[in-house]
Amino acid sequence: MPVLITPQTPHYVPASGTNTELQYADLPIIDLAGIGTLEGRLALAQQVRDAMTSHGFFCAINHGYNSSQTERIFDIADIPFSRVEDQEKRMYVSKINETGTYQGYKPRQFWHIDGGVRDEVEHYNINRDVTRSQHPKILRPFLPEIEDYPRSEEQEMKAKNVWLKGHTDFGTITILYSQPVAALQILTKDGTWKWVKHIENGLVINAGDGLEFLSGGFYRATIHRVVQPPEDQRNHTRLGVFYFCMADDDVKLAPLTESPVLQRVGVSKSFDGINPPTMKEWRKGRTTSYGQVELKPTENGTEEEIVNGVVVKHYN
Numbered sequence: 297m298p299v300l301i302t303p304q305t306p307h308y309v310p311a312s313g314t315n316t317e318l319q320y321a322d323l324p325i326i327d328l329a330g331i332g333t334l335e336g337r338l339a340l341a342q343q344v345r346d347a348m349t350s351h352g353f354f355c356a357i358n359h360g361y362n363s364s365q366t367e368r369i370f371d372i373a374d375i376p377f378s379r380v381e382d383q384e385k386r387m388y389v390s391k392i393n394e395t396g397t398y399q400g401y402k403p404r405q406f407w408h409i410d411g412g413v414r415d416e417v418e419h420y421n422i423n424r425d426v427t428r429s430q431h432p433k434i435l436r437p438f439l440p441e442i443e444d445y446p447r448s449e450e451q452e453m454k455a456k457n458v459w460l461k462g463h464t465d466f467g468t469i470t471i472l473y474s475q476p477v478a479a480l481q482i483l484t485k486d487g488t489w490k491w492v493k494h495i496e497n498g499l500v501i502n503a504g505d506g507l508e509f510l511s512g513g514f515y516r517a518t519i520h521r522v523v524q525p526p527e528d529q530r531n532h533t534r535l536g537v538f539y540f541c542m543a544d545d546d547v548k549l550a551p552l553t554e555s556p557v558l559q560r561v562g563v564s565k566s567f568d569g570i571n572p573p574t575m576k577e578w579r580k581g582r583t584t585s586y587g588q589v590e591l592k593p594t595e596n597g598t599e600e601e602i603v604n605g606v607v608v609k610h611y612n
């Protein structure tokens with residue numbers, strides 16, 4: 297039997313929870329413990345459908361990863377940032393505009409946020425098929441150069457404390473490991489931004505454009521953004537672990553009209569007169585324009601760009 301080798305990692309120490317009173321979004325918490333039985337799955341399917349049609353976001357608990365497995369994911373996730381020197385990072389910078397993917401390092405300052413201020417978000421992205429690209433020798437121990445890239449107060453003000461503008465994700469489903477530094481907010485139905493509360497060992501799940509297109513609007517891609525954390529967490533880096541699910545590249549993102557649910561409720565959103573893009577076209581279109589093109593302001597305060605003939609809105 298093959299043995300899974302699990303090398304030692306340095307331990308990533310997450311921030312303490314915030315003591316600031318925040319207006320939290322009222323997100324459903326779905327307990328996946330019952331998933332082992334048919335009745336359990338039937339009940340869960342109903343809960344997930346309700347959560348995804350009412351909020352488009354939910355937090356899953358008892359998802360099968362225990363706390364030490366989750367801790368290990370964060371320990372591993374921190375390595376490409378804290379254990380790889382800048383020189384080596386440069387060898388793995390993603391060719392975003394060429395490939396229409398973020399595979400590799402998405403460097404800081406690649407996106408324009410607001411008022412000439414660029415982002416401070418560093419990503420390291422790996423395809424599910426980890427052999428598709430090469431990775432830094434992240435397990436080779438070395439003394440990391442301590443780098444600090446905080447935004448100045450002046451920049452925070454110009455960008456209105458926004459680190460990532462209100463957007464929808466372009467895949468089908470996004471799974472985020474809940475983590476303690478409060479910064480993620482969702483645009484709720486009443487038009488106000490609410491904070492997503494950290495749940496220890498929870499998985500935060502939300503719908504993206506792909507799911508909205510395939511479900512003909514039954515599931516709405518949820519609008520969310522990332523802002524400056526509350527005062528008591530600002531001295532801590534914020535480490536996130538995300539899984540962005542996509543349909544296969546060749547899947548046409550047209551409503552699945554053969555679905556019995558869509559036949560019953562109807563299609564509320566379709567591509568009027570536009571040839572629906574494939575997942576690959578949509579992925580390329582969104583990655584090559586996001587944060588790189590001039591957005592058009594609209595009367596109601598949003599900003600817009602056109603991707604594959606479809607209006608993509610950005611929210612502030």
Ligand SMILES: O=C(O)CCC(=O)C(=O)O
Nearest residue numbers: 460465472480520522536
């Ligand atoms: O940092 C987060 O919590 C969310 C980031 C996000 O929305 C994204 O990368 O699409």
Ligand SMILES: [Fe+2]
Nearest residue numbers: 463464465520
């Ligand atoms: Fe997002």
